Amino acid sequence: MTGATTDTALSPETRPLEPIAPSHRFVSDALDVVVRSIVPVLLALGAGAILLLALGRDPITFYSNVWKGGIQLTAWQDSAIRAAPLLLIAVGLVVVFRANIWNLGYNGQFLLGAALISGLGPHLVASEPRWLALLLLFLVAGGAGAAWTLVPALLKARYETNEIITTLMMSFIGVGVANILIKGPFQDPSVNIPQTRVLPLNKMLPSIPGTRIHIGVLVALAAALLVHFVLTRTSFGLRLQILGANPRAARHVGVKVPRLIVMSFLVSGLLVGLAAAADILGTWGYVRANWNPAYGDTVIPFVFLARLNALAVIPFVVFYAVLSTGGDLATQQASLSTDFLLVLVALILLFMTVIEYLGRRRALGASYLTPGLQQALRSPRLRRRTSA
Amino acid sequence: MRGGRFGRPPRRDERLRTESLNRKAAIPTGSQSGRESERDPADAPAVELVGITKQFPGVLANDDISLTVRHGEVHCLLGENGAGKSTLISILSGMVRPDAGEIRVGGRMVQIDSPRAALELGVGTVYQHSTLVRALTVLENLLLGETRGLRLDVEAARARLAEVAATLGVEIDADAPAGELALGRQQQVEIVKALWRGSRVLILDEPTSMLTPQGVAELQKVLRRLKETGISVIFITHKLHEALAVADRITILRAGRVVGAIETAELEGSSAEEVQGRIVRLMFGEDARAVADVAELRTDLEGEQAPLDEQRSEAATLLALSRVSARPVGGFDPGLEEVSLELAEGEILGIAGMDGNGQRSLAEVIAGERALSAGEIRLYGVPVERLDVSARQKLGLRYVTDDRLGEGIVSSLPVSLNLFLKRIGQRPFWRHGRIEHRSVEREAQSLVKAFDVRTPSISTRAGALSGGNVQKVVLARELSFEPKVVVFNKPTYGLDLRTTSTVRDMIRGLARGGGAALVISTDLDELLDLCGRILVLSGGRLVGEVENGPNAGERVGELMVGAGDVAAA
Ligand SMILES: Nc1ncnc2c1ncn2[C@@H]1O[C@H](COP(=O)(O)OP(=O)(O)OP(=O)(O)O)[C@@H](O)[C@H]1O
Ligand SMILES: [Mg+2]
Numbered sequence: 020m021t022g023a024t025t026d027t028a029l030s031p032e033t034r035p036l037e038p039i040a041p042s043h044r045f046v047s048d049a050l051d052v053v054v055r056s057i058v059p060v061l062l063a064l065g066a067g068a069i070l071l072l073a074l075g076r077d078p079i080t081f082y083s084n085v086w087k088g089g090i091q092l093t094a095w096q097d098s099a100i101r102a103a104p105l106l107l108i109a110v111g112l113v114v115v116f117r118a119n120i121w122n123l124g125y126n127g128q129f130l131l132g133a134a135l136i137s138g139l140g141p142h143l144v145a146s147e148p149r150w151l152a153l154l155l156l157f158l159v160a161g162g163a164g165a166a167w168t169l170v171p172a173l174l175k176a177r178y179e180t181n182e183i184i185t186t187l188m189m190s191f192i193g194v195g196v197a198n199i200l201i202k203g204p205f206q207d208p209s210v211n212i213p214q215t216r217v218l219p220l221n222k223m224l225p226s227i228p229g230t231r232i233h234i235g236v237l238v239a240l241a242a243a244l245l246v247h248f249v250l251t252r253t254s255f256g257l258r259l260q261i262l263g264a265n266p267r268a269a270r271h272v273g274v275k276v277p278r279l280i281v282m283s284f285l286v287s288g289l290l291v292g293l294a295a296a297a298d299i300l301g302t303w304g305y306v307r308a309n310w311n312p313a314y315g316d317t318v319i320p321f322v323f324l325a326r327l328n329a330l331a332v333i334p335f336v337v338f339y340a341v342l343s344t345g346g347d348l349a350t351q352q353a354s355l356s357t358d359f360l361l362v363l364v365a366l367i368l369l370f371m372t373v374i375e376y377l378g379r380r381r382a383l384g385a386s387y388l389t390p391g392l393q394q395a396l397r398s399p400r401l402r403r404r405t406s407a
Numbered sequence: 408m409r410g411g412r413f414g415r416p417p418r419r420d421e422r423l424r425t426e427s428l429n430r431k432a433a434i435p436t437g438s439q440s441g442r443e444s445e446r447d448p449a450d451a452p453a454v455e456l457v458g459i460t461k462q463f464p465g466v467l468a469n470d471d472i473s474l475t476v477r478h479g480e481v482h483c484l485l486g487e488n489g490a491g492k493s494t495l496i497s498i499l500s501g502m503v504r505p506d507a508g509e510i511r512v513g514g515r516m517v518q519i520d521s522p523r524a525a526l527e528l529g530v531g532t533v534y535q536h537s538t539l540v541r542a543l544t545v546l547e548n549l550l551l552g553e554t555r556g557l558r559l560d561v562e563a564a565r566a567r568l569a570e571v572a573a574t575l576g577v578e579i580d581a582d583a584p585a586g587e588l589a590l591g592r593q594q595q596v597e598i599v600k601a602l603w604r605g606s607r608v609l610i611l612d613e614p615t616s617m618l619t620p621q622g623v624a625e626l627q628k629v630l631r632r633l634k635e636t637g638i639s640v641i642f643i644t645h646k647l648h649e650a651l652a653v654a655d656r657i658t659i660l661r662a663g664r665v666v667g668a669i670e671t672a673e674l675e676g677s678s679a680e681e682v683q684g685r686i687v688r689l690m691f692g693e694d695a696r697a698v699a700d701v702a703e704l705r706t707d708l709e710g711e712q713a714p715l716d717e718q719r720s721e722a723a724t725l726l727a728l729s730r731v732s733a734r735p736v737g738g739f740d741p742g743l744e745e746v747s748l749e750l751a752e753g754e755i756l757g758i759a760g761m762d763g764n765g766q767r768s769l770a771e772v773i774a775g776e777r778a779l780s781a782g783e784i785r786l787y788g789v790p791v792e793r794l795d796v797s798a799r800q801k802l803g804l805r806y807v808t809d810d811r812l813g814e815g816i817v818s819s820l821p822v823s824l825n826l827f828l829k830r831i832g833q834r835p836f837w838r839h840g841r842i843e844h845r846s847v848e849r850e851a852q853s854l855v856k857a858f859d860v861r862t863p864s865i866s867t868r869a870g871a872l873s874g875g876n877v878q879k880v881v882l883a884r885e886l887s888f889e890p891k892v893v894v895f896n897k898p899t900y901g902l903d904l905r906t907t908s909t910v911r912d913m914i915r916g917l918a919r920g921g922g923a924a925l926v927i928s929t930d931l932d933e934l935l936d937l938c939g940r941i942l943v944l945s946g947g948r949l950v951g952e953v954e955n956g957p958n959a960g961e962r963v964g965e966l967m968v969g970a971g972d973v974a975a976a
Contacts, residue, residue, distance in 0.1 A: 273796025
């Protein structure tokens with residue numbers, strides 16, 4: 020052997036791998052959640068305060084009015100009621116988003132369910148016992164929501180059609196059909212405005228004794244718990260997660276991908292439909308033509324902030340429910356439009372994107388975006404080019 | 408001004424080793440630092456890494472590593488799976504930030520905090536695993552890195568692609584979707600991408616692991632051409648003969664540390680066996696003996712399978728394909744055309760052929776991932792075409808895919824779940840659709856141990872494992888719970904010598920224990936080492952059969968080439 024070698028150590032002592040201490044992991048996980056999920060909300064509230072100042076309003080009064088109108092005394096009960104449909108929709112979106120499937124047709128699914136039960140409701144509650152009528156109406160709404168996802172689901176399962184486009188299209192059609200129903204067969208003949216007949220108060224969803232909170236809120240909470248359990252503990256949930264994380268692996272390990280796509284779409288539509296039932300049977304009692312609360316649009320940022328976790332969605336939805344319930348009072352007092360609340364939601368979305376961008380560069384914990392979406396964020400310019 | 412005041416290589420080498428880690432130095436950024444410190448670029452090494460340290464959760468991946476790469480040299484980095492090679496080059500290419508240490512490029516201290524920064528410094532990288540966006544075309548993939556100007560100059564890019572491809576001596580279809588190219592071709596695109604901006608340093612992480620012998624020879628030619636133009640190459644491989652063929656210098660890593668280096672003089676001055684022996688000792692330390700009988704280190708591979716062969720005539724047929732056809736996939740896999748074969752108990756049957764000749768279709772059709780358009784598959788004499796993947800898996804029919812990261816594992820899931828991906832919903836790991844965490848974890852622990860998967864814990868993300876260990880996870884999944892007939896697609900690519908020999912022993916063990924293996928490989932040596940019979944697959948058809956024996960390699964080669972000629976005619 021020649022002398023030009025530079026051995027430094029022939030046999031380095033073997034260093035056993037130390038398992039990561041659980042406490043350590045817990046701390047970093049907690050930090051993760053704070054940075055990725057809560058910081059955008061705080062930043063948005065801060066930016067909202069600056070905006071209020073610029074508009075010549077007092078942010079402290081504004082936010083304390085939100086508190087007063089959304090939580091104090093019995094206001095929290097109104098917030099809880101408002102949270103019910105939001106939560107059901109959010110959970111319905113979690114199911115599909117987990118699988119990297121984008122069901123954006125929630126408005127159509129919601130309104131179709133709402134129109135159907137507002138039309139059928141008055142007849143059903145008149146002829147059947149209350150509990151049976153309500154149960155049937157929940158099923159009708161859920162079924163309508165689920166059925167309205169079927170076309171996009173089958174198209175995607177069979178031909179890999181882009182579901183963003185098909186669900187949006189079906190949504191437009193669904194909204195249209197709902198309006199036709201309200202103005203046509205379901206029109207209340209006794210009034211001039213296009214709206215359905217109003218459910219009698221004593222035939223709507225019963226309340227929890229001692230409160231105004233109707234049991235639709237409990238249905239929503241139960242749905243969130245159930246979905247969380249299914250997603251984290253069952254084979255169905257794991258298959259969904261695999262499909263979302265790596266569709267090719269899903270195929271490789273024998274997941275029946277087309278069937279799973281259809282199933283997750285149906286569950287998603289069902290939950291959106293149930294949201295309509297909870298909202299109509301619990302809160303409104305009728306639907307007016309051209310009414311579109313677009314709950315899904317406001318709730319999407321929170322679904323991402325909760326990182327597609329059905330349990331974590333609860334606090335975020337509650338937060339928004341309080342903000343919007345209290346916001347009614349606060350905006351009124353500050354003589355602002357309630358649209359200001361949407362500005363706050365938009366700010367949350369904005370800061371979420373910023374943190375997401377920084378997070379990629381600085382490793383601020385795990386992203387709540389699925390790999391496909393991260394790719395899209397990373398190369399938006401190219402996306403535009405290829406679609407052009 | 409050669410031989411200026413700074414940096415004569417020998418002295419610098421010595422200094423590097425003694426230099427302390429936390430030495431504070433002014434870090435010039437952006438433009439060139441003052442005249443004083445400027446060295447003659449020909450004098451300074453192309454790249455120097457000093458005291459690089461990187462800790463991952465539970466693993467010290469790089470431990471005070473120092474390395475010098477000179478201009479126009481091919482510097483090989485060797486080391487067992489998980490030694491820290493990929494981590495080190497990820498640091499150099501801006502993918503990972505070191506915890507400590509410094510990097511100098513062309514004598515200038517630099518901070519490389521993004522892949523773009525690396526490219527701007529003239530350091531281009533081809534990663535171990537494809538970074539191409541499958542849905543985009545080759546040209547679009549190349550344009551992804553473009554930052555100048557808002558408009559993408561497609562025509563200029565096309566010209567540049569032709570130019571780089573010509574330098575490399577390869578032909579690349581600019582408009583083919585990247586995902587539809589054969590793996591070997593994808594890699595050429597990756598090399599083009601690395602050289603796109605005129606890099607002076609090219610990093611190749613296991614570039615040959617999926618290439619055919621011709622591909623390897625081509626690559627070696629490419630490397631020689633690059634060397635002539637003064638480009639330095641950092642080359643990671645697990646194949647010693649390749650390292651010896653192309654390397655000017657070799658550095659060996661083990662458990663995150665540099666454990667030795669072999670200089671040009673020694674490479675030229677001593678025999679190949681001497682050098683190989685030394686490298687193996689450095690790579691594996693006391694375990695070196697276990698590696699001694701790896702096929703790679705021997706030359707007389709042919710004709711060793713006689714005992715297995717004799718059994719074959721009496722043994723039962725486990726798997727039989729009769730006239731199986733499958734439709735082509737994209738432009739990448741020709742599908743299958745009337746493929747018939749029989750696999751007997753105790754047999755290891757080889758499928759030779761260049762990449763993209765229907766290997767994937769064959770494996771997927773057998774595993775149940777792809778439907779046949781005609782023909783019949785029988786397992787233990789029973790038709791199975793109608794059974795799905797998990798039903799076949801349950802019957803003992805297994806498939807070790809060659810696309811480990813692409814489909815073999817779900818990188819965001821923990822190692823433990825990845826071990827059970829093909830048993831989702833099955834007892835005892837799931838009951839009534841509910842996962843039994845306790846049994847999953849217990850079983851995962853024992854699999855990790857049995858297959859020697861190097862992972863900090865079973866709850867580590869599978870994507871954090873080194874390439875070799877990902878393969879062990881896949882093997883553990885497929886070879887546990889009574890495997891009977893196993894299709895191996897390139898079972899040892901990317902594995903170190905020791906793991907390669909372990910895997911081959913597993914394959915032999917499977918056959919000896921009454922199972923059977925179908926080994927699909929582009930590595931002829933591997934087939935000669937393992938198989939009794941070798942079938943040659945070309946254009947989706949079986950074009951010949953060769954009994955392992957004297958001259959078997961040559962005959963397989965002739966069949967591959969001959970079939971190519973027929974197809975071209
Ligand atoms: N992102 C990461 N997170 C956690 N651990 C990691 C990460 N990347 C690498 N590691 C760990 O660091 C060690 C070194 O990995 P590395 O990929 O550098 O090995 P390698 O020498 O390239 O091995 P191979 O030959 O198998 O490719 C391994 O133990 C691996 O598990
Ligand atoms: Mg590696």
